Amino acid sequence: MTLWTLWRRELAARAASFWLAAVSVAVAAAVLTGGAGLLRVHDRRTEQHLAEKEAQTRAEMARLQDDYRKIMKAMGYNVMILPRDQDLAEMRRVGHPTTFMPDDYADRLAQGGIETLNHLLPILQQWTVWPETGERILLTGVRGQVPITGVQGRGDRSPIFAPIPAGSVAMGRTIAERVGVAAGETVTLLGESFRVERVERLRGSADDLAVWVAMDKVQGWLGQPGRINAILALECVCHWDSVGQIAAEISRFLPDVQVFEFTSLAKGRADARNRAAEAARTALEAEREHRLRLRAERERLFAWATPLATVGAALWVLILSFSNVRARRGEIGILRAFGVRRNQILLLFLAKAVLIGWTGGLAGAVGGVGMAVWSSGEGLSWTLIRTLVDPVRFMIAIFGGPVLSAAAALGPALIAAGQDPADVLAEESA
Amino acid sequence: MKVELTQVTRRFHTRRGVVTALDSVSLTLSDGEWVIVRGPSGCGKTTLLLTVGGLRRPDGGEVKVGSHDLYREMCSEERVAYRSKAVGFVFQQFHLIPYLTVLENVLSPAIVCPVVEGEKRAREWLERLGLGDRLDHKPSELSTGERQRAALARALFHGPELLLADEPTGNLDEQLAGVAMELCEILVRKGGTVLMASHDERAFRRAHRVLKMECGRFVS
Numbered sequence: 001m002t003l004w005t006l007w008r009r010e011l012a013a014r015a016a017s018f019w020l021a022a023v024s025v026a027v028a029a030a031v032l033t034g035g036a037g038l039l040r041v042h043d044r045r046t047e048q049h050l051a052e053k054e055a056q057t058r059a060e061m062a063r064l065q066d067d068y069r070k071i072m073k074a075m076g077y078n079v080m081i082l083p084r085d086q087d088l089a090e091m092r093r094v095g096h097p098t099t100f101m102p103d104d105y106a107d108r109l110a111q112g113g114i115e116t117l118n119h120l121l122p123i124l125q126q127w128t129v130w131p132e133t134g135e136r137i138l139l140t141g142v143r144g145q146v147p148i149t150g151v152q153g154r155g156d157r158s159p160i161f162a163p164i165p166a167g168s169v170a171m172g173r174t175i176a177e178r179v180g181v182a183a184g185e186t187v188t189l190l191g192e193s194f195r196v197e198r199v200e201r202l203r204g205s206a207d208d209l210a211v212w213v214a215m216d217k218v219q220g221w222l223g224q225p226g227r228i229n230a231i232l233a234l235e236c237v238c239h240w241d242s243v244g245q246i247a248a249e250i251s252r253f254l255p256d257v258q259v260f261e262f263t264s265l266a267k268g269r270a271d272a273r274n275r276a277a278e279a280a281r282t283a284l285e286a287e288r289e290h291r292l293r294l295r296a297e298r299e300r301l302f303a304w305a306t307p308l309a310t311v312g313a314a315l316w317v318l319i320l321s322f323s324n325v326r327a328r329r330g331e332i333g334i335l336r337a338f339g340v341r342r343n344q345i346l347l348l349f350l351a352k353a354v355l356i357g358w359t360g361g362l363a364g365a366v367g368g369v370g371m372a373v374w375s376s377g378e379g380l381s382w383t384l385i386r387t388l389v390d391p392v393r394f395m396i397a398i399f400g401g402p403v404l405s406a407a408a409a410l411g412p413a414l415i416a417a418g419q420d421p422a423d424v425l426a427e428e429s430a
Numbered sequence: 431m432k433v434e435l436t437q438v439t440r441r442f443h444t445r446r447g448v449v450t451a452l453d454s455v456s457l458t459l460s461d462g463e464w465v466i467v468r469g470p471s472g473c474g475k476t477t478l479l480l481t482v483g484g485l486r487r488p489d490g491g492e493v494k495v496g497s498h499d500l501y502r503e504m505c506s507e508e509r510v511a512y513r514s515k516a517v518g519f520v521f522q523q524f525h526l527i528p529y530l531t532v533l534e535n536v537l538s539p540a541i542v543c544p545v546v547e548g549e550k551r552a553r554e555w556l557e558r559l560g561l562g563d564r565l566d567h568k569p570s571e572l573s574t575g576e577r578q579r580a581a582l583a584r585a586l587f588h589g590p591e592l593l594l595a596d597e598p599t600g601n602l603d604e605q606l607a608g609v610a611m612e613l614c615e616i617l618v619r620k621g622g623t624v625l626m627a628s629h630d631e632r633a634f635r636r637a638h639r640v641l642k643m644e645c646g647r648f649v650s
Contacts, residue, residue, distance in 0.1 A: 001537040001548070006530070013529030334525040337485060339514030339542035422485040425521055426476050 003340070007348055011355070014324065018352070021320045022360035025405055028306075028313040029364025029397035030371065035302035036390040037372025042298060044376065044387065046291040053287060057280040064277070079246055080260045081105070081231040088260065095206060096125045096138065097229035103215070105254055106146040106231050112253040116246045119234040120146040121161050124218050124227065130211070132188045133179045138172075138210040141218025141228075161234075164214050168197035174208035189213070190221060233259075314408040317356065321349065321412035332416055333424030346417040353409030354402040361401020365394050431496065431516060431591040431623050433459040433482055438491035440477055440646075451477035452488065453646035459592075464614060464624040466633055469643035475627035476522075478643070479594045482625055483517050484509040514543040518585030520595035524577045526569040526584075532556065532576075533565040536584045545588050555583040559609060574601040582610055586617070593617055595626045599633060611636050 011018055082091070083099040091097050106122035124141040144163025164170055169189065171181065176199040181187050183198050189211065202208055219225045233246070247259035325332075332345055372388045373380055440452040451474040459465055459482075467475050480486035481493060484500055493500040495512060504512065526535045536552040537545075545551060556562055559579040569577055578601045585593060593614065599607040611633055614624045618638075626633065634640045641648050 001534060001540045003541050005534075006527070006538070006541060009529050009534070330523065330525045331527050334519075334521070334527070335538075335541070337483070337513060337519050338539045339510040341510065422480045425485070425519075425525070426480060 003344055003348065006335075007351060010328075010348075011352065017320055017324060018356060021317050021356045021405070022363070024313040024316040025357055025360025025401045026364030026367060028309040028404070029361045029401055030368035031302070031306050031309040031364075032368065032393050032397045032400075033365045033390065034368030034371040035306055036393045037369050037388040038375060039295065039298060039302065040388045040390070041372050041376045042291075042295050046288075046295070049291065050284065050288055053284050057277075057284060060280060061277055078261070079233045081109075081233055081250060081254070081257050082260055083229070084256045084258050086229075086258065095127050100124075100224055100227040100229050101257065103143075103219075103226055103228040105228070105257070108253050109231070109233075109250065110146045110148050114148075114249045114253070116249055117148055117233055119161075119232075120148065121232040121234060122146065122215070122228045123230050123232060124215060124222060124224060125210070125229065126222055130175075130179075130189060132190075135175060135178055136209065137175055138206050139218060139221070140210050140212045141215040141222075142212050143215035164197060164212050166214050166217075167193075167195060168214075169194040170198050170200060170212040171196055172200055172208040172210045173202040175211060231257075310404065313360075314404055317353065317405050317408035318411065321353065321409040322415075324352075325349070325412045325416040328416070329419065329424050332419055333421040336419070336421035337425060342417040345419075346413050349409055349413035349416055350406050353405040353413070356409075357402030357405030358398075359401075360405070361398045364401065365397035368397070369394070431459075432461055432494075433457075433592065433623065433625075434492075434494040435482070436492050436494070438481060438488045438493060440474075440481060440486060440488045450646045452481065454491065455646065455648060456491075457641070457648070459623045459625055461623060462618045462621045463639070464618045464626070464637045466626045466628050466637040466640045467643050468627070468629055468634075468640060473643045474646040475643055476596055477646075479519075479596055479625060479627060482592070483519060483594045484513050510542070514539065515588070516591045518588070518590035518593045520578075520581050520585045520593070520598045522596045522600070524569075524581040526577055526580055528569055531566045531568060532561060532572065532580050535569065535580055536587050539584065539588050543588060548587075552583070552587050555587050556580070558613070559583050560606065575603065575606060578602055579606060579610070582613065586613060590617075591622050593622065593624045593626075595624065595628075597628055597630075598626065599628065599630045604632070607632055 082088075082097050083101045086097050086099045103122050103124075106120050109117060110120055122143060126139055128137060128139045129135070130137045142161065142164055145161055169187065171187075176182065176196070179187065181196050181199075183196050185196050186193050187196060188194075194213070200207065200210075215228070216225075219227065233250075250257065250259055335345065336342075369385065369389055373384060376384065376388065378384050435455055435457045438452050438455045439450070442449045442451055453474075455474075455478065457465075457478075467478060469475055477486055481488055484495075484504075487501050492502065495504075495516075498504055500509065500512070526532075527538060530538065533549070533552055533556065536556060537548055539545075540548045553562075553565065556565060559582060561576060561579055561583065564572060564576060564580075569580070572580065578598065582595075582598055585595065595614075599610050602610060607630065614626070615636060618624055624637075626637070628634075643649070
């Protein structure tokens with residue numbers, strides 16, 4: 001029989017008390033390591049969450065960018081180049097430009113090397129009454145699209161508006177229906193016969209009442225030889241969200257013109273894209289702030305939960321140790337009567353407290369990390385464990401457990417060791 | 431073992447005043463002598479046993495064990511050695527360790543002073559006291575008489591020269607009390623000394639001397 005046999009027997013006999021104390025230390029250790037682990041899980045989730053959101057935003061932005069690119073490719077900015085002295089209000093009132101400019105302006109632009117230009121269509125147009133039918137038509141002279149020769153690779157693009165051969169006309173859908181003609185038939189316009197080259201699709205604009213005729217014929221009819229009253233620059237592409245770039249470039253070659261944007265859909269979409277991007281950025285920032293607030297709340301929770309659990313564990317170990325000393329008064333008395341020394345009695349109690357601390361500290365430290373791993377929702381791996389474990393806190397939990405437990409049990413152990421065996425034995429005998 | 435108490439006084443300071451447990455007590459215990467001290471509860475019997483056992487330092491007087499004063503000449507380590515080797519204690523409340531078996535309880539003095547073939551000797555003592563079939567039982571599984579016998583076996587296990595027993599037969603029937611007293615007789619025949627606090631008339635008949643104690647003094 002040795003003192004350690006006695007120690008082991010006592011531990012086994014009072015296992016419930018041992019485990020109750022160990023659990024309290026384990027809770028404190030678990031709060032210490034688990035709290036840190038859960039905060040790291042939170043950080044990890046925040047990073048993942050924000051990364052996912054950013055990726056989503058990037059994908060969305062890329063999609064919008066692509067849409068934008070497609071929109072611009074399909075449509076671009078449609079601008080009308082007019083003589084500088086053209087009164088836009090007057091043009092609105094009569095429905096067509098009322099001033100003129102040389103028709104070689106289109107050629108000068110085409111040869112100027114302006115990157116933003118795609119399609120140039122010089123026109124001479126005027127509302128007039130079709131004498132043979134009595135219908136009001138937008139008589140438009142065209143000479144076909146002017147190839148952009150100043151920019152490499154731009155000139156061989158397929159034209160957006162096919163030229164009208166001499167002796168032919170193209171007609172808007174509405175006017176063709178009104179006069180009852182179809183493509184391939186013949187119409188008489190201003191005393192001359194023309195073959196209907198094609199009937200355009202319904203556009204929902206003044207073009208539905210237009211009759212397109214070769215430029216020189218219209219110049220002749222309107223008494224404006226060698227002159228046009230507008231150049232349509234269609235599907236102009238610029239890298240900014242404004243037509244200002246196009247106007248600036250055009251003015252370098254044609255200082256006496258003005259540029260008038262007549263389709264703003266592309267800009268609207270670009271603005272929408274920017275607004276969407278801004279909204280995504282705002283949402284991302286709000287999410288980040290929300291996660292930071294949540295983290296701060298959790299941090300505050302663990303900031304008071306950790307000392308509370310530690311103090312609770314220490315108090316619980318203290319109570320259980322006192323109870324243990326009280327229950328063992330007679331035993332301590334007889335052991336002292338046998339000759340067991342005070343420091344041996346002290347050692348019996350402190351060794352038990354240290355074992356409680358080790359068991360609880362280790363179980364709690366591992367349990368806390370396990371809790372963090374579980375809450376992460378990821379599979380168990382060393383990488384994850386290394387990420388979630390705060391080594392300092394883990395070591396504090398493991399080595400601090402025995403220190404905490406021993407410190408809490410020191411008072412009761414000193415009382416046990418300092419107990420006068422004669423007092424105990426006499427007291428019990430009385 | 432010769433024990434000599436001269437003018438031993440022990441007082442306790444309580445809230446109600448000073449209580450004199452031993453009042454100038456003088457007593458000599460010779461080798462091979464069995465002395466019984468009787469008296470009412472609180473008269474100082476247990477204090478006397480504890481003082482002789484080296485557990486209660488007197489306020490005055492001397493307690494000589496052999497040729498040395500137990501409290502003045504022996505240091506703490508020597509008193510521990512005296513208790514663990516030379517003295518066997520039997521207390522009224524037995525003080526068996528609750529989580530040890532009967533056999534382990536008897537072996538428990540060996541924690542301080544290992545005994546050669548301790549387990550064999552412990553078994554023999556328990557057999558002699560009729561507890562051979564209770565070796566692995568816990569104290570809580572024993573009757574009061576069985577616990578008292580286990581406590582007696584523990585006190586005699588390491589072969590003490592001095593047995594200090596507080597009412598060791600109080601809970602035993604006639605037959606077992608006879609066995610216990612026989613063991614005391616064997617001890618004194620071998621030159622040992624027995625100092626017993628008892629009210630048992632059967633013990634009075636076997637002891638060499640019976641002393642009456644009242645208010646911390648021996649009375650005639």
